[in-house]
Amino acid sequence: MAARSWLLLLCLAAVATTGVLQARAQPDSIGFISIDCGLPGTASYVDDTTKLTYSPDAAFIDGAGSNHNISAEYITPKLGKRYLNVRSFPDGGARSCYTLRSLEAGLKYLVRATFMYGNYDGLRRPPVFDLYVGVNFWTMVNVTAADSPLIPEAIILVPGDSLQVCLVNTGAGTPFISGLDLRPLKSTLYPQANETQGLVLLGRMNFGPTDITDIVRYPDDPHDRFWLPWVDATSWDSISTTKNVQNIDSDLFEAPSKVMQTAITPRNGSGNIEFYWDPEPQPKDPTPGYIGIMHFSELQLLPSNAVRQFYINLNGKLWYPKAFTPEYLYTDATYNSNPYRGVARYNISINATANSTLPPIINAVEVFSVISTANVGTDSQDGTANNSVKPQNLTPMSHVPTGDAYPQSSLQLENRRFTYKELEMITNNFQRVLGQGGFGKVYDGFLEDGTQVAVKLRSESSNQGVKEFLAEAQTLTRIHHKNLVSMVGYCKDGEYMALVYEYMSEGTLQEHVLGNGRNGRYLSWAQRLRIALESAQGLEYLHRGCNPPLIHRDVKGANILLNSKLEAKIADFGLTKAFNRENGTQVSTNSLVGTHGYVDPEYYATGKPTTKSDVYSFGVVVLQVVTGRPAVLRDPEPTSIIQWSRQRLARGNIEGVVDPRMRGDHDVNGVWKAADIALKCTAQSSAQRPTMTDVVAQLQECLELEEARARAGGGAANGGFYNTGGSSGSDPYSGYNGYTADGQSTDVSQSSTAFEMEHNLGRAPTMPTGPAAR
Template sequence: MWNRSNSSTAQWWRYFLQLVMANSIRALLPLILTISAVSASDQLPLNVDCGTTGSRTGFLNMTWVGDEQYVKSGQSAKVRIDDSVILPLTTLRYFPDQRKNCYSFPGVGQGTKILVRALFYYGNYDGLSSPPTFNLLLNGNHWSLVFLSGDNDSALFEAVHVTKVDDVSVCLARTKPNDVPFINSLELKKLEGDMYASMNTDRPLYLMGRYAYASPSTTVVRYPDDPYDRPWTAFTDYESSGLSPLSRSSDPNSNLADRPPAAVVRQAITPSSSLASNMTVPNAIVSPSPVPHYVTFYFVEMLANASRSFDIYLDDQKFYGETIVPNGTVLEIVGSNISLSTFSVFSLVRAKGSTLPPLISAAEFYRIGNAWGVDATDSSDVRALSEFQKSYVQLQPWSGDPCLPMGYAWEWVNCSSDSTPRVTALFLSGYGLTGPLADFINLTALRTIDLDNNSLNGSIPEFLGKLPNLKRLNLADNQFTGPLPASLTTSNSIVNLNISGNNISGNSSDFASSSEKKGNVGVIAGGTIGSILFLLLLVMLAIFIFKKRPANASAKPTSVLLQPEIKQHGFSHAEIVEITNNFEKVLGEGGSGNVYYGRLRNGSEVAVKVLKDSLSQGTREFVAEAKLLMTVHHRFLVSFVGYCEEGGNLILLYEYMSGGNLRQLLSGRSGTSAFLTWDIRLKIALRVATGLDYLHSGCYPPIIHRDVKTSNILLNAKMEAKVADFGLSKAGQKEEGADQPIVVVNPSQYSFDQRDDVTQVSTAVAGTPGYIDPEYYSTNRVTKKSDVYSFGVVLLELITGRPPMFAASGERFHIIGWVTPIIARREIHSIADPKLNGQYNVNSMWKVADVALSCTSETADARPRMIDVVNQLKKALEEETCYQQRTDTPSSEVRSSPTFYEFSSSSLSNSQLSSAR
C-alpha cells in the first residue's frame, strides 16, 4: 500500500505523481477491451474509471472503461482536481446506502494469478472535508482498511492473488454508520502462472514498494515497458545515501519467470566511492514489528569486463549462502517468507578480491497476507439468489458474495458458518416487493423465510413446502389469494407458519389440526402465537420446578466435565455450611451476593455463590441462573455443580477456578505473579468468544448473557478461561430449526424479533457500566449483539490492560473513546499494554483491534456475529503462534527451508542454492 498518511509521505507522493507522468509522450496502440464479453478473462487487463460511463483512451494510453456494468449500486461524483493530472482521479463512485457494495467481474477463471489495484482520492468531493474510513475486501476476504487523513490524501492498494473461484469481486464495506465508502479506479491485470512462483497461493501478496533503483527521477517504469503494468518507482535520494546510478548500453539477457522489464534492469545503483566496501539496500518495509514478507532482488553487471563480487546480508546474517558475481544475465534472488520490520537492514558487502563495490538494479517488497479461506458462498445458492434478485428491483443493488466475508453478509440474508457458507434465511419484511413470489427452490438450506409486509400477490407457490430444511415461513400482510398449497398442508418440517393478512381460502384451523395429527410439529398461525407461547411457558415452568426436587434423580442434568460423584444436585443449607466451613473464605463480592470457597466431601473444590437476601430480584435471578446452568454445558463455560433453595437461602455451586478473574490479572491485583502474554490473552479471548457463540447459537432457545465483562471471565491454574455468572442472562427467540418453545420468565416484559440473528428481548437494562451496549441502553431491547458489544470492550481491555473507564491526564475516558483516535492514526503501539513490553505480533494485535472496534460499533447491525469474531480471533492467534515460533528459536539453531529462498536466472538453477536465514 502507498498511503500519504505514513512517515514516507513526501517520498510516496512523489512516486504517485511519477505514475502520472510515466511514458506520457509515447504513442501506443490502446488495449482494446470487449466490454460486452461474457467473461472478464477476455477483458484483462481491465482498467475501470469509477463514476464514468463508456470507454476512452486515457492515462498511459490505455483503454479506461466506465464502471456501470460492474457495479449495481452507488452514485457518481466529480473530484475537485485538475483534469490534467490523472484521468481516473477526476471522478469517483460513492456508496451511501448498503453496508457492503461490490464490483463483480465474472469468468476470470479459477486458479488465475491476478494483480488487483485500487486507487482512492477523496478530493473533498462532498464538500464536507471529512474523508471516510472503510474496509476494502477482495473475493470474500478482508484486504485492508482504507484510511485517509485529509482532503488531498490518497491511497493506492495493490495485491497479487490466485483466485479460487471463477469470479472476482472487490467490495467496499463501511465500518462506521456515517462514513460513506468511495473509489476512484480499479484495475485487474492477468499475470502469468509462473510469475511469483514461490508465493503461497492461499496467501495474497500486498505491495509495499517496487524499486527501479536507477531510473531517472522523472520516470516511473510502467506500461508499456512492463506489459503487466507494474509501477517501478525510482530511488532519488542518491546524495544523502552515498550512492550513484550506473547504466549499460544494451539490454541484459533474461528469461526470468518474473519478467522484470528491460528498462528496469539495464540500470543500477552502486556506492559513489569505488573504495566502498558495502552498501545498504533501500527498502519499502514499514511494519513496526517483524511480519512475513516476500522480497525479490535483481542484479546485473553494468560494466564490461568488470571484476565485481559481493554477499547479501539481512541484518548480521547472510541472506543468501553464495557470493554473487553479476554478469550480463539478470540474476534474481527471492525470499518467499522472510520476517521483516522497518528496522530490518539488507546490505551488500564487497567480497574478497572484488575490484568494484556492490550494485543492485531493482527490488520488489510485498507483505504476505493472512491465509484466505474459501472465496465464495455455495455456487448453487449464489445462482439462485441472482435469479431471485432479477424479479425485484429493490434487491438488485446488492452484489458480490452474499455471505462473505463473515460479518459482511447482505442485510437481508443470513448464512451458515460452514467452510463453504450456505444461505439459511431471507429477511425481506417491508422491502416493498410486488408481483408474484419468484421461485428460489434451489436455496435448499433455507430455514427461515420472512416476507411479511410486502405487496406480493397471486397464489402461494407450491415450492415453499418442498424446501427440505424450512422451519419458519412468514407470509403475513401480503396480497396472496387462493388456497394454501398442498405442499404446505402436508409439510412435516415447518413449525412456524404465519399467513395472516392475506386472502387465503380454506380453514386454517383444519390445516393446523391435520398437522397436529401427524404428531410431528405444531403450526402456529397469526394471532394464536401469544396464547400458545403462554401455555408452553406454563409447561416449561412446571417442568423446571419438578426438576429442582432432589428426590427425583432422573431429572438431574449431567455434566461431562465433572466427576460423577459431584454431578449437579440439590444441597441442604446444612451441607452448604459444611462445604464452606461456615463461609470461612470469601472469594469475591458482587452486587448479587458473595462467593465463598468450598470443598465437597470427596475433596473437589467449588465456588459457592450466596445471593443477598435484600436483593429484590434475587429469586428471579436465581431461578434464571439455576435453570440455565442445569441445561448448558460447554468446556468454555463455568460448570454448574448444584444449588440450594432452603429457608429463604438462594445458593449456587460452581466449579472452582483457582486463577481468579481476568480483571484482577490485567490490573495486577490477582495476588499472584502470573503474567498474561499476548499469546495467552488471545487464547483467553478465543475461549470466551467460543463460549458466547455457544450461548448464542448452540442453545435452544439462544441465551443472551447481558453481563459480559472481565470480572466474569474466570481462569484456572493453567490460565484457561471460562465464562461465568449467568444471573443476568436471558433466554431469547429460539433459533432456526429449534422445536421447543420460547422460554421467558415473564411474558409481559418481553417481545421477540423473528430474525434469528437479532434474537432480541425487551427488558429493563441490566449489566455493568462501561460494558453496556448503547443501543440496548437507549431502547431497552437486548440482543445477541449486546453481548458482542460488551465482548468488544473486553478485547480492548486485553489489548490495553486498562479498565473500561479510567482517568488519565486529569480527564475521564471510556476505553472506546480513548483508543479510537489512536488507532485511526495507526499507532497500535501507543495503546498496547506496556506490560507486554512490545512482545507481540503487530498484525495479530491489529486484527484484534479491528475486531474490537467492529464489535463496539454504535449500531447493532454494524457489529459482527460472535461466530465471525471467533473466526477472526483464530486467525490472530495463528499469526501470533507463527511469530512466537520464529522469535523463540535460538539464533544458533535458526534454519530456513530451502523452499523459502530461490536463486534463479537464465543461467543458474535453484539447485545451487544453500539454506540461508
C-alpha cells in the first residue's frame, strides 16, 4: 500500500511538473512567445516598456547549451534585460534547435531572433553560423561587432502545430542566441508569404520621426513589428499628425497608426524622394529575390485646389503602373508580388507628376528577401505525405554529372557533395571497416580538417539498399536534432552511392548494455538513464517536431549510437515512413519491417505502423537498459524480454531484473519507475501506451531521482564505466552496424524517388542592413 501511495504521489508530481513546463512553452494570452535565451532559473519577467512577459528558454530546448552573461564592458543603462545573457552551444553538434509549440496550423507567424555577442566567451571573436526555420535555410548570422545586436526576422506560414528554429554550426565559431520571439499574424497579411515561400526582413523603416531612438513596436504595433526611424534632416522634411490613421478595408499589411502618422517630403519642393538597397547574397541563395512594400497616407488636409500625385520608379521603370494619390488619414500600400532578382542595386525614386502641386511623400517602407519553405521534415515522396506536399509547390531542378535510372526530384541538399575519389582519400582507400549491413560497409574516414567521419558505401553487389539509401538521404536532409545522427555529406557519383555521417566513437547502446562494448566496460545507471532520455528526445522530435510526423520503424539498441561524451543519437533512417495526421496515425506500407523482438504486435497484425509502434520498440530498449539482456532470451526456450521482465516484476523482484553488473549502484525507485515506463510502452494495445512526450517526462524524473541520490552521497550521477575485466584488445570498431540496415531488419519496398543533390558554396559578405538614402 505504501509503495502504491508513493507511486500515486510521484505520478501527480509528474503531471504537475509536465503541466508547468508545457505552460511555459506555450504562447501567452495574445498568442505571443517571448524567450530570453540563457536566462537562468524558471522565473519570467515583464518588460518595462512593452509590458510583454519574457520567459527563460529551458522549456523550449532539450537541455542543450550553456548560459553565459555578456562582458561587463558592454552593459549600459539603456541595454535591455534580454541582451544581458546568452545561451551558447559549444557541444550541441552541428544543429541546436528551439521548438515552439501549440501553434495554429496554417497561420502565418513573425519569427524574430536576437544575437548580442558582448564578448560573453572572452574570446573577442564574434562567430558566424547559419540560422534555419524548420529545415529551411533562413539566413547566415554574421556577428561583426560585440556591442551591436543582430535581429533577423522572418514571416513564415507554419503548416503544423509547432515550429523549430535551429542554429547550425558552420565551423566559424560557436553558435549562440540572446532572444527568440514568435508573433501570430492574420492569414490575409503579407500574401507574398505562403506554403512554399517565406519572407526575410531586409529593412523596415519609419519615415519622418525626428528622434533616432523612436522605435515603434508593441503595443503601438499589435503584431510587434520593429519599425526603425529613418531620420535624415539634410535630405527630407518631416510632416506629421496627431490624428489616428486608419487601415483600409481588407488591409494586407496593417501598418500601425503611429508609423503612418509621420512622413517625409523632399526639402527641395521640386525634388524627388530617393533611396536604395543592395542585394545581400546568402550561401544558399547567391541571387536573392526581393519584395518591396511602400506605405502611404496623406497627413495634411489639402485645399480643393491642391494635388499630391506621384510616380514610383524602380531603376528608372514604373514600379506602380499609374500615378498614385495617397488618401487622407487612411493607409495604402504599393508592393510587388513576384520577387525582383539579378539587379546590382535597387534604386527607388518617387517623383511628382506634372499635375501635382505638392511634392511626393512616403510614410514607411518594408523590404524582404524570399526564402524557400517547400522543404518539410519528412520524405515528401512517400505516398503518405502527399496530402501535405503538393507537387505544384516544388520547382524541378535541371537534369545533372550521371545517367541515373531514377527520376529527378526538387530537393536541394545543404550537405557537402563528395566525389568517389574524395571518399577514397578520406577513407585511405577504404582501409578500416567500422561495420557492415545489407546496404554495404561503413568505413572510418577523416576530412581535410581532421574531422573523423563514418562513410557508408553501397556495395556494388548489393541487391538491397538503394531504396534505403534514398529514403535515408531524403530524411536526413529534412530532420535535424541533437539526438539524431547527422549527415555530413553524400556521394552520388555515377553508380557509386555513399552517405557520410558524424563519427560516433563509442559505438552502439546495444554493445554496452549487452557487455561487448569497448574494453569490456559497462555503463552506470545514471549513464544508462541519460542515454535513454536522449534517445527518447530524438524519437519525440520525429513524432512531434516533423510535419508530417515520422515513424522510425526500426528502433533498437543497435540503432542508438554514442559519441565520445556518451551522448545518444538515433541512427538508420532507411526504413522511416511518414504518417498523416488527417487520417489518424496510420501509414500504408508495402511490407512488414523491423527487427525480431522489437516489433509492435499490433503493427505485426495490421501491417499499419503508428508512432506507438516506435514507443513499443523503445520500451524494449528501456528494458534492455534496465536488465542488460537481449530482446529475446533463451530461458531455456526463446522468451521475449518483456515476458521475462513482467513475470519477475509481478513478484516484486526488482533485483532479479536489474543488471547485476551495475553492482547495486542505483536508486531503486528510479529503476522501478524505468521498468514501469518500459512495461507501459510495451502494452499489447497501442491505445494503452504513452506518447514519446510522456516517456521523455518520465525518464527525466528517473534521472532526477538518481541525481538526488548522488547528491546525497549515494553515488556519482555522472559515474563512469564499470570495468568487468574484459579484454582490452577487443575490436574498437565492432559496433557500427547502427549506421547500416543490418541483416536482422526485414527488407522493404519503398516508394522513394532518387534525386540529384546540388550544393551551393560561398558565404554572404555582410548581414542585411536595410535600405539606404541616396
